[in-house]
Amino acid sequence: MPIKLPSALPAYDVLNHEGVMVLDEDSAAQQDIRPLRIALLNLMPKKIQTENQFARLIGATPLQIELSLVRMSEHQTKNTAAEHMAEFYQPFSAVKDQKFDGLIITGAPIEHLPFADVTYWEELCEVFAWTQTHVHSTFGVCWGGMAMINHFHGVKKHMLDHKAFGCFRHVNKASASPYLRGFSDDCVIPVSRWTEMRQDEIDAAGLKTLITSEEAGPCLVEDPAHRALYIFNHFEYDSGTLKQEYDRDVASGTPINVPTNYYPGDDPTEQPQNRWRSHAHLLYGNWINEIYQSTPFELEKIGS
Numbered sequence: 001m002p003i004k005l006p007s008a009l010p011a012y013d014v015l016n017h018e019g020v021m022v023l024d025e026d027s028a029a030q031q032d033i034r035p036l037r038i039a040l041l042n043l044m045p046k047k048i049q050t051e052n053q054f055a056r057l058i059g060a061t062p063l064q065i066e067l068s069l070v071r072m073s074e075h076q077t078k079n080t081a082a083e084h085m086a087e088f089y090q091p092f093s094a095v096k097d098q099k100f101d102g103l104i105i106t107g108a109p110i111e112h113l114p115f116a117d118v119t120y121w122e123e124l125c126e127v128f129a130w131t132q133t134h135v136h137s138t139f140g141v142c143w144g145g146m147a148m149i150n151h152f153h154g155v156k157k158h159m160l161d162h163k164a165f166g167c168f169r170h171v172n173k174a175s176a177s178p179y180l181r182g183f184s185d186d187c188v189i190p191v192s193r194w195t196e197m198r199q200d201e202i203d204a205a206g207l208k209t210l211i212t213s214e215e216a217g218p219c220l221v222e223d224p225a226h227r228a229l230y231i232f233n234h235f236e237y238d239s240g241t242l243k244q245e246y247d248r249d250v251a252s253g254t255p256i257n258v259p260t261n262y263y264p265g266d267d268p269t270e271q272p273q274n275r276w277r278s279h280a281h282l283l284y285g286n287w288i289n290e291i292y293q294s295t296p297f298e299l300e301k302i303g304s
Helices: 010-018 025-029 047-058 082-088 121-134 143-153 199-204 241-252 277-294
Strands: 036-041 065-071 089-091 100-105 135-141 158-172 186-196 208-213 217-223 228-231
Touching: 010 047, 036 047, 036 277, 047 065, 047 082, 047 277, 082 089, 100 121, 100 143, 100 277, 121 135, 121 143, 135 143, 135 277, 143 186, 143 217, 143 228, 158 241, 186 208, 186 241, 186 277, 199 208, 199 217
Parallel strands: 036 065, 036 100, 065 089, 100 135, 135 228
Antiparallel strands: 158 186, 158 208, 208 217, 217 228
């Protein structure tokens, strides 16, 4: 089954070209099923790239997905055309009376700031509280996951002395978890961050780590009490995303190491290879399936 997207959204043509099943609103209305309502709170500066990445993953399941794009109410993006934002995004203030089966909260390039210093932190805390009454399952990604686990459990983020940057081997610590159904014992995941969450503090909060890395630390954490998953790394990245970040920093003169285990032979003149795509689809497909199996059919009962 397909993902339901506005036909004018750039992701519609991108996914259709890749063979992902997409439906416009008229076609979706003719199907006699209730689509899962998934919202994407997009905090990344390159909105369209991030839309494509997450739509690709959640649109690959056998279920019809209705994707809603959400932004912070007062924060204005400088990297995406105002016309795109006006046509496809709704501010959180406009959707907070609605209910959703799932919500993805993306990362944001503000990890050097204390949480309380983020300009939209107060509204984001309102979003976190809102998920407990209006969202069936929430997926916090990278900084978004760090912000959630800090808000609900007080787990701190810690600055690293150098950027964790590259593709790192991760270990499956919970093979019986429905979220890791079909996972290998280990897998490669892209990492791009200057901060970390520490395992002992996650353990002290009573949370279960599902995926971890000896080099990059804890990655995927389950929080059943808040119906949430937190992932600190980037399964959603395209093959060339780390290259774009590396090339950007090199061009600007920002000190940066060649991303580890990303280019063949760690040679940035070589074409990087994607070694995480299959596990990315597994994780997000499992998340969508768990939502489908447990969400109320009647939307108004979500959160009750």
